[in-house]
Amino acid sequence: MRVLLLSAYDAESHKRWRRGLVAAFPGWEWTVLTLPARYFSWRVRGNSLSWAMGPERATLEQSYDLVIATSMTDLSALRGLVPALAALPTLVYFHENQFAYPKTGLAHQSVEPQILNLYTALCGDRVVFNSEFNRRTFLEGAATLLNKLPDCVPPQVMEHVATRSLVMPVPLEQELFNFAYGSGGKPDYFTISWAARWEYDKGADRLLSILESLETAGVDYRLNLLGQSFRKVPSELIEIQDRFAHRLLQVGFVESLEEYRKILAVSDVFLSTAYHEFQGLAVMEATALGAIPLVPHTMAYPEIYPASCLYESAAGAVQRMLALQSIKQRGGTLEPVPMAHYGWDNWREPYENAIRAACGL
Template sequence: MRILLLSAYDAHSHRYWHQGLIKHCDDHDFTLMTLPPRYFSWRIRGNSMSWAFGKDRALLSQPYDLVIATSMTDLASLRGFLPELASTPTLLYFHENQFAYPETNNVHASVEPMMVTLYAALAADHLAFNTDYNRHTFLTGVDRLLHKLPDHVPVNLVEQLRQKSSVIPVPLPAHCFTSHREHNNQGALRMVWNHRWEYDKGPDLLLAILNTLESMRVDYIIDIVGQQFRQQPSAFKVIKDKFAHRIDRYGYLTHADAYRQCLNQADVVLSTADHDFQGIAVLEGVAAGAIPVVPNRLAYPELLDTTYCYTGTTQKEETKAAAIRIAELAQLKQSKQLPTAPDISHLSWDHIQHQYCSLMADLTAIKKHLHQ
């Protein structure tokens, strides 16, 4: 099967997914085309023009059995610009959706990305979401947007999108899983916070939790690692200055082995995110043996038992709930009774590969049926 794989805003999580897809579906012939993850507004609006009228037009015009594109791809325009793709079955994969980003500090707050994604979804033959939370927030967002439009809005669009959608997570590669790891019951509770250093990952909540742990006299060590950018939320400097005595690793770990060692040493993996559509960073920590402490919102309740989720309707309530849970785990470690991490092997490529293969086969059967 010849597959054209398009990643229009090739961020780390998107590369993580398509590299795994190509590796684990190696009986197919993939042609991968990507655009760099910068200049967001231009990229999401202009990717179809960049591809269709750029140096790769001839490559795009080759005969393919299937097109797989990320949801930031302007698929509707691309199929219009390239008639060769108009009759090719298409799968649109959603790592995230433009309707569910927090409004505060959202530099992408515009209806334009929403409309591009909506048109792409309408143009695609099938939509796959990494979690049901992602699908639900997308469909809810589309419905809300359509109700704001003044007239001539087609009916049942949301239901049409729902009926041609499914949920297939981004699988974790085999190297993420540490079999039967026993926690080191010596010393302080060791935590890791391993997310992008941006506002949507909740650095203010992280600061509030650390302040509360300090007031509770909880004994802990924390690694604060993840992808960094030139501009960072001010909370990180406060955390670095105020909690230097608690911090072991701080900053981006450039080597994969160093990152895996960090996760393998952690007792707890902590999320304070305002949005996570699947939470790969947390899942990598859990696969390595760390106990998740995550918000009872976003995608986490469908991926992990709710006993690992802290609840609250305000930051103050979430801070208290997370700190109490961490304090409990610190006490369990002192008494050498720290539980093992949950088993998430069902999120590995070994378990999910067949879902991708089946979906791709079903979509290519559409083309064969139409030409019979």
């Protein structure tokens, strides 16, 4: 099978998904086009122009059996600009959708990224979401938007997408389940890891509140404050580095994947404070490596983790960590959450079935 794979905003989770997908089907002929994950507004609106009128056009006009595109791809415009793509079967993969992001407080919120998401979904013979939360919020959000439009909105637009949609996560790399982090086991102190993009939607304010409560409770812990930072860093993360310097082990982005995984593997708890998460690969990775996930009780998390790993408030998160620390202090074992069913070995066949269904096979 000859497959054209388009990742128009190639963020880290998108890279992991496409690399895993290509590796899962080595007998197929893959052509991959990507664009860097920066300048969001321009990228999501301009990727069709960049590719169709750039040096990639010759690649787009080659012969393929299928197009697989991420939801960031402006697929309807790209098909118009490159007619050779118009009749090809298409599978669209949604890592996220533009209807479920928390508001930033900016005065103007453009609906254009939402419209582009909808148009790309309508181009898909199969539309795959990485979680049911992602699927549901997309369908509900797009329906709400269409209901606000003044006229000429065709009926059953969302039914067209819904009947072609299914849920398949970004699978985990199989090597995670055999990762060896060295001898000696986990350290004696209680270790918490937090890893996310250092941006507004990852809940730095919630993290600060939890750390303050841990201090008040007299918990002896250490913290890995991990993730990629950008030009504008949430003030709470700067405050945490100042006020809790005595608790910090590793701070910032870890370049080495092996070293990053070693940090997670010796962590007792992996804490998420996110305000939006469509799947949460970082939490899944840490859980596969043996850390206990502690995550909000909303978004995609209840689909993945047992109730014992979910919290409803900062106080609830602290209570759970106190309980886990007590178990460790008494010499007990913190039972890991099984994650092997999210490995690529278990998802290769469902992916192949969805791809062949998109092709009408």
